[in-house]
Amino acid sequence: MSGILARRRQKLLALKALRTAPAPAETETCPACGAGLPRREWVRSLSVCPRCGFHRPVGAYYRLSMVLDRGTFRELDAELCSADPLDFPGYRDKLAQARRRTGMGEGVVTALGRIGGRRAAVGALESGFFMGSMSAALGEKVTRLVERAEKDRLPLILFSASGGARMQEGILSLMQMAKTAAAVERFSRKGGLYISVLTHPTTGGVTASFASLGDILLAEPGALIGFAGPRVIEQTIGEKLPEGFQRAEYLLEHGFLDAVVPRAQLRETLIRLLALHGKGAASHG
Amino acid sequence: MAERTAAERVALARHPDRPGTPEFIGTLFTDFFEQRGDRLCGDDRAILGGAALFHGRPVTVLGTRKGRAIEERVACRFGMPSPEGYRKVQRLVRQAEKFRRPVIAFVDTAGAYPGREAEEHGQGEAIASTLALMSGLTVPVVSVFTGEGGSGGALALGVANRVLMLENAVYSVLSPEGFAAILWKDAARAEEACEVMKLTAADLLELKAADEVLPEPPGGAHTDPAALMATVDAALVRSLAALSRTAPAALAAQRYRRFRALGAAAVRKERA
Numbered sequence: 001m002s003g004i005l006a007r008r009r010q011k012l013l014a015l016k017a018l019r020t021a022p023a024p025a026e027t028e029t030c031p032a033c034g035a036g037l038p039r040r041e042w043v044r045s046l047s048v049c050p051r052c053g054f055h056r057p058v059g060a061y062y063r064l065s066m067v068l069d070r071g072t073f074r075e076l077d078a079e080l081c082s083a084d085p086l087d088f089p090g091y092r093d094k095l096a097q098a099r100r101r102t103g104m105g106e107g108v109v110t111a112l113g114r115i116g117g118r119r120a121a122v123g124a125l126e127s128g129f130f131m132g133s134m135s136a137a138l139g140e141k142v143t144r145l146v147e148r149a150e151k152d153r154l155p156l157i158l159f160s161a162s163g164g165a166r167m168q169e170g171i172l173s174l175m176q177m178a179k180t181a182a183a184v185e186r187f188s189r190k191g192g193l194y195i196s197v198l199t200h201p202t203t204g205g206v207t208a209s210f211a212s213l214g215d216i217l218l219a220e221p222g223a224l225i226g227f228a229g230p231r232v233i234e235q236t237i238g239e240k241l242p243e244g245f246q247r248a249e250y251l252l253e254h255g256f257l258d259a260v261v262p263r264a265q266l267r268e269t270l271i272r273l274l275a276l277h278g279k280g281a282a283s284h285g
Numbered sequence: 286m287a288e289r290t291a292a293e294r295v296a297l298a299r300h301p302d303r304p305g306t307p308e309f310i311g312t313l314f315t316d317f318f319e320q321r322g323d324r325l326c327g328d329d330r331a332i333l334g335g336a337a338l339f340h341g342r343p344v345t346v347l348g349t350r351k352g353r354a355i356e357e358r359v360a361c362r363f364g365m366p367s368p369e370g371y372r373k374v375q376r377l378v379r380q381a382e383k384f385r386r387p388v389i390a391f392v393d394t395a396g397a398y399p400g401r402e403a404e405e406h407g408q409g410e411a412i413a414s415t416l417a418l419m420s421g422l423t424v425p426v427v428s429v430f431t432g433e434g435g436s437g438g439a440l441a442l443g444v445a446n447r448v449l450m451l452e453n454a455v456y457s458v459l460s461p462e463g464f465a466a467i468l469w470k471d472a473a474r475a476e477e478a479c480e481v482m483k484l485t486a487a488d489l490l491e492l493k494a495a496d497e498v499l500p501e502p503p504g505g506a507h508t509d510p511a512a513l514m515a516t517v518d519a520a521l522v523r524s525l526a527a528l529s530r531t532a533p534a535a536l537a538a539q540r541y542r543r544f545r546a547l548g549a550a551a552v553r554k555e556r557a
Contacts, residue, residue: 083550086481086483088481136552137552169551170457170458170484174457177413179548182544209437211409226408228403233400237401246404254405
């Protein structure tokens with residue numbers, strides 16, 4: 001790859017990452033332990049609190065910039081966005097706001113890149129865009145990424161963060177669960193490697209479709225992961241839920257994750273996993 | 286078809302006397318052998334399924350069950366399946382694939398059960414893997430939405446080659462109450478939600494999430510069950526006849542394309 005292009009891509013990704021990164025105040029307070037830390041310390045620690053280990057949610061571009069090799073980010077389908085299919089009252093304005101605020105067309109960034117020198121198809125959901133909820137455009141971007149991974153015989157890595165369905169797109173939101181799950185199934189049958197990383201929070205339709213279908217399921221410490229939200233469950237069963245319910249560590253104990261990986265070790269873990277799958281990760285089909 | 290508001294259809298879809306999966310199986314199939322259990326840890330009464338004959342031909346038939354008497358309704362958690370239920374579905378459709386039997390699914394559920402155990406047993410994973418498995422089947426799959434179709438819990442039984450909906454059945458991303466609570470923080474606005482959600486059979490047909498709408502008796506399905514059964518029977522015969530002429534790999538491909546295309550019109554291109 002040409003050095004100039006690589007530098008330009010790196011710069012672009014860094015700029016985009018900044019846009020959804022925490023506000024540039026001098027000191028920022030940890031939402032978990034209340035410790036006030038200089039912003040540069042947050043940046044150095046990948047937005048993990050150095051005092052209590054709390055993993056603050058990060059934007060999709062920032063997320064990808066943490067794991068990809070410098071200068072290898074090539075975004076796909078950046079221009080895809082929602083067309084307000086149900087003509088839902090007020091939705092168009094909210095979409096415009098979200099797009100202005102995040103600089104993204106939809107709630108997921110998909111790209112090709114390299115991790116530890118290995119090519120991969122990667123994607124990250126953006127919790128700052130309608131809470132990463134599943135719109136038809138989000139489902140379409142994820143599906144295209146899976147299909148691209150299948151076509152180019154690349155390993156697939158997806159970082160999930162989602163509040164569930166996009167209410168304003170109704171049944172078409174729901175249908176994206178079937179669409180993305182079917183794409184992952186096809187990819188898997190061809191021998192493709194899919195690593196799904198669940199980040200805080202991953203719930204609803206995303207949990208109940210592509211996010212749970214990885215060959216390897218990883219999660220960040222403390223991430224809330226579930227199908228139904230805790231409040232809905234408490235209302236249904238009429239009792240308090242146990243401490244740590246639906247947290248990554250809880251899921252690990254119940255057999256639904258391979259590992260809980262601190263953010264600082266995520267890139268190294270992915271490199272290791274890609275190497276472990278050797279040729280299988282890159283030459284299936 | 287009678288003109289009704291979406292809220293009226295939701296009420297009909299939830300009518301306590303509305304025919305459910307046990308009635309459809311009992312009337313339209315012969316020699317039904319119920320298969321219970323997920324072979325992992327339990328048997329979910331909210332899912333009823335097994336092998337049966339449909340016009341003399343072996344099929345796998347399954348569906349959600351709400352229950353009639355109060356004890357049965359509680360045992361079925363009012364038709365809301367648990368992970369054990371979805372894993373039972375997986376077991377049954379794998380057998381359908383093995384023995385080359387078409388799959389017929391009846392769907393009438395408010396959604397997957399939102400409970401503590403359900404989460405601990407992996408409700409999300411159970412639904413996700415059911416979607417994935419159903420998408421790749423090489424036997425015909427026909428789903429009939431007979432009442433409520435709520436959320437991913439309903440969709441898990443709806444990854445079909447053909448999706449049929451009764452005239453007053455509804456199918457939505459969430460219950461109107463849940464929708465109003467999330468979007469407007471007011472569950473009491475459910476009736477209003479019904480109108481904007483586009484959840485009626487006619488809406489779904491227009492959005493291509495359903496392939497065919499089956500007319501109900503004028504007063505609703507429960508007012509003339511015999512007429513309703515005849516309609517559903519004829520529709521199933523038609524659907525299976527068409528799908529039985531399709532090659533196994535083409536069935537999986539058609540199902541993939543069917544869902545792949547959903548929402549295509551909901552996406553546009555624009556430079557950010």
